[in-house]
Structure formats: structure tokens, C-alpha cells
Amino acid sequence: MDAMENPYPWPEELRQKWLQELNSVHVNRYPDADATVLKERLRTVMTVPDHISIMLGNGSDELIQIIALALARSDRTYLAPEPGFVMYRLISQTVNAGYCGVQLNQDDFSLERDAMLSAIDELQPALIFIAYPNNPTGNLFDREIVLDVIKQAPGLVVIDEAYHAFAGASFMEYLDDFENLLIMRTLSKSGLAGLRLGYLLGKSAWLNELEKIRLPYNINSLSQKSAEFILSHFEVLGGQATDICRNRKVLFRQLAEIDGIKVWPSAANFILFRTLELDANRIFTELKTRGVLIKNLYGSHALLQNCLRVTVGTEKENTVFIDTLRQVMQSYH
Numbered sequence: 001m002d003a004m005e006n007p008y009p010w011p012e013e014l015r016q017k018w019l020q021e022l023n024s025v026h027v028n029r030y031p032d033a034d035a036t037v038l039k040e041r042l043r044t045v046m047t048v049p050d051h052i053s054i055m056l057g058n059g060s061d062e063l064i065q066i067i068a069l070a071l072a073r074s075d076r077t078y079l080a081p082e083p084g085f086v087m088y089r090l091i092s093q094t095v096n097a098g099y100c101g102v103q104l105n106q107d108d109f110s111l112e113r114d115a116m117l118s119a120i121d122e123l124q125p126a127l128i129f130i131a132y133p134n135n136p137t138g139n140l141f142d143r144e145i146v147l148d149v150i151k152q153a154p155g156l157v158v159i160d161e162a163y164h165a166f167a168g169a170s171f172m173e174y175l176d177d178f179e180n181l182l183i184m185r186t187l188s189k190s191g192l193a194g195l196r197l198g199y200l201l202g203k204s205a206w207l208n209e210l211e212k213i214r215l216p217y218n219i220n221s222l223s224q225k226s227a228e229f230i231l232s233h234f235e236v237l238g239g240q241a242t243d244i245c246r247n248r249k250v251l252f253r254q255l256a257e258i259d260g261i262k263v264w265p266s267a268a269n270f271i272l273f274r275t276l277e278l279d280a281n282r283i284f285t286e287l288k289t290r291g292v293l294i295k296n297l298y299g300s301h302a303l304l305q306n307c308l309r310v311t312v313g314t315e316k317e318n319t320v321f322i323d324t325l326r327q328v329m330q331s332y333h
Contacts, residue, residue, distance in 0.1 A: 001292065001293060001313050001321060002293050003311060004268070004270050005188075005189075005193045005311065006190060006237075006269070007312075007313045007314045008191065008240045008314065010236065014233060026221070027221060027222070029221070030217055031217050031221040031224055033216050035056050035219050037224070038056065038231075039054045041232065042199060042227075042231065045231045049176075052201050052202065052203070053203065053206075054199055054201060055210060055211060056198070056199050056200075056219050057198040057218065058197075058218050058219065059198045060087075060160065060186045060188070061087055062198065063184055063199075063200050064158075065094075067158060067182070067200075067210065068127065069095050070209065070210055071097070072095035072096060073126075074098075077100055077123045078092040078097050078099050078100070078125055079119060079120070079129075080099075080101060080129040081101070081111055081116070081134065081141075082104065082301060082303075083137065083304055084101070084129070084134060084135065085129070085131050085162075097126075100125070102119045103302075104134075106303055108264070109134065109137040109139050109264065110141065111145045111146065111149075113148060116145070116148075116149050117149070120152050120153055121152075126156065127157075127158070128149065128156070128157045128158070130149065130157065130158070131160040132161055132167070132171065133163045133266070133268045135162065135163070135268065136272055136295070136297055136304070136307075138264060138267060138272050139264065139267060140267045143169075146159070150178050150180065156182065156206070157180055159181065159183050161183060161185045162185065162186045162188070162189055163189055163267065163269060165238075166241055166244060168267075169267070171183060175201065179203070179205075182201065182202040182206060183201040184201075185198065185199055185200075186198040189268075189269055191240060195223045195227060196223065197219065244269050244312050247315060247318055248271065248312045250315075251271060251310070251312055252265065252266070254322045255271060255273050258325065259329070260276050260329055261273050261274065261275060261276065262276055269312050270310060270312060271309070272297075273308055273309075274307045274308075275306045275308070275329075278332050279306065280296060280297075280298040280305075280307060280308050284298075287324060290327075290328070292324045294308055294310040294311070294321070295308065295309040295310070297309055
């Protein structure tokens with residue numbers, strides 16, 4: 001329960017139909033370099049306007065790398081709120097760009113408007129990443145503050161909507177309003193983590209240039225065919241997302257009822273919580289020893305002291321996690 005995966009497999013009947021579809025793939029041939037059919041299916045299912053371009057990546061990580069490479073110069077700075085998705089910083093450093101993390105508010109991990117706008121004024125960043133909802137905190141930032149950031153940014157702003165399936169909120173409607181806005185999403189959290197398929201939305205003026213950096217054939221034939229297939233049955237993944245959101249509500253309540261734990265509301269498929277009196281490293285190790293693996297965030301950022309993150313699982317998985325956590329917490333009292 002550490003990697004924000006959808007815990008539900010496909011129904012067996014659907015899985016058999018998928019395997020039949022894969023029989024039609026000629027793996028001795030290169031894939032469609034433009035993934036034309038897959039893009040059109042994405043456009044239909046995700047209701048992407050016809051004038052908005054789509055670029056595909058081998059997961060969101062590749063898209064982040066492509067964007068970072070396209071704008072990279074040693075005298076340029078990239079910026080993102082922190083704590084946030086670690087790949088923004090790592091990839092920025094990899095392409096030799098400067099990087100600045102702007103600290104979120106300590107109590108609720110909200111976006112600090114003045115701090116963001118001051119950093120933009122001072123650093124004039126060429127690129128800003130904003131995760132919506134944020135990872136690892138799970139919250140949706142104030143929409144008006146995000147819009148202020150986009151308006152004031154001198155460079156490109158990428159809204160990372162990796163957890164869109166669980167949030168019910170998006171900035172896609174603003175793509176026509178801002179020349180410097182891109183929307184990034186992935187199908188990994190919806191149940192296709194093994195396929196590694198991310199997609200980027202924006203105006204062709206940007207995506208045509210980014211396509212020059214994308215490696216050819218980055219989305220293989222089996223991934224294309226698999227994604228085309230499940231997008232034709234997307235109501236299954238939608239139903240699973242609904243189940244995850246329902247389980248999230250129950251799991252949040254159960255965590256909040258445990259003495260010695262502070263838990264934050266989430267719009268994603270994971271929940272962040274803090275052990276108030278006990279060392280999170282010990283709790284993490286005890287859970288792992290007892291067969292439950294979650295994410296230990298203690299030490300990754302100053303605001304995440306004694307913080308742990310658990311992926312929302314099936315009802316059974318959540319019950320095992322909660323029961324085990326209670327046992328571990330009680331063993332130290």
C-alpha cells in the first residue's frame with residue numbers, strides 16, 4: 001500500500017477480451033509512432049477539445065523529462081511547491097537547470113500565495129510544476145491562487161493532474177485562457193500502472209516543439225492496444241475509482257479515530273498521516289515486519305516530520321492495515 005496503485009484487477013471476462021485484442025498485435029513491426037488511434041480514444045473519453053493537442057509519454061516521468069529538457073539552460077530556474085512530487089526536483093537537477101522549492105503552509109499544506117508570487121518575481125522561472133491534487137499531501141490547492149501563479153508566471157506552467165480520477169477537479173477548462181499552460185495526466189493511478197502511459201494536453205504551439213524531443217516509438221504496440229481497449233470500457237475503471245473514493249472516506253475516518261495520529265483530508269487515492277508521539281520510522285518498520293508496506297516520508301522534507309502515507313486499497317486491505325496499525329500503536333503504550 002505504498003505506490004498509489006489501483007488495487008483492483010480487471011474482471012475476468014474483460015481480461016479475456018483484452019488478451020484476444022493483443023493477439024492482433026504484430027510485435028515484429030514497430031508501433032504507430034504517433035499513436036493516432038489511442039490519442040483519438042483519449043480525446044473522446046477524457047472530453048479533450050478538438051483544438052487541444054495531445055502528446056503521449058512513457059508515464060508522466062517521461063513527459064516531465066521532455067519538458068525539462070526542452071527548456072533547460074544552466075541560467076534558468078524551475079520551481080514547484082514543496083513538499084511535492086520528487087521527480088520535479090530530480091529531473092530539474094538532471095538537466096542542469098536551477099531548482100527552487102517553495103514551502104507550503106505548515107498546518108494544512110495549502111499553497112502560500114505570497115511566497116509563490118514572490119519566488120516568481122525574484123527567480124523568473126522558466127518552468128513551474130503544480131500537482132493538483134498534490135503528492136504526497138493529497139490536497140487540492142486553492143484554485144484562485146493557482147490561477148494567480150499562471151497569470152504571473154513568465155514561463156510555462158504544468159498542472160500535474162495525475163490523481164484526476166479521484167479528485168473531480170481539473171484546470172483543462174483554462175487551456176484556452178492561458179498561452180503558458182499545459183495539463184499533464186496519467187492512466188497509472190486509474191489501474192494501468194503496468195502500462196506506463198502519461199499524456200500531456202496543450203496548444204499545438206507548445207506540443208509541436210515538445211514532440212521534437214520525444215523519442216520515436218516511446219509507446220510500444222502492446223501498451224497502445226491495451227490502452228485503446230480499456231478506454232473503450234472505461235466505465236470499469238470509473239467504477240473502481242468510485243470504490244476507491246468510498247474506501248478513502250472510510251479509511252480517513254478510521255485513521256482519525258486512532259489516538260496519537262493526525263490525518264489530513266485527501267482528494268487522491270492515498271492518505272497522509274502523522275504519528276504525534278511515536279517515531280514514524282519505528283511504526284513503518286513494525287508495519288512492514290507484520291506484512292503491511294506503506295510509504296515512509298519522514299526525513300524527505302522538513303514539513304513531513306513523522307509522516308507516513310498509505311495508498312487506499314480494497315476494503316480487505318484497508319482493514320488489515322488499520323488493524324495492524326492499531327496493534328502497533330498500542331504496543332508502544
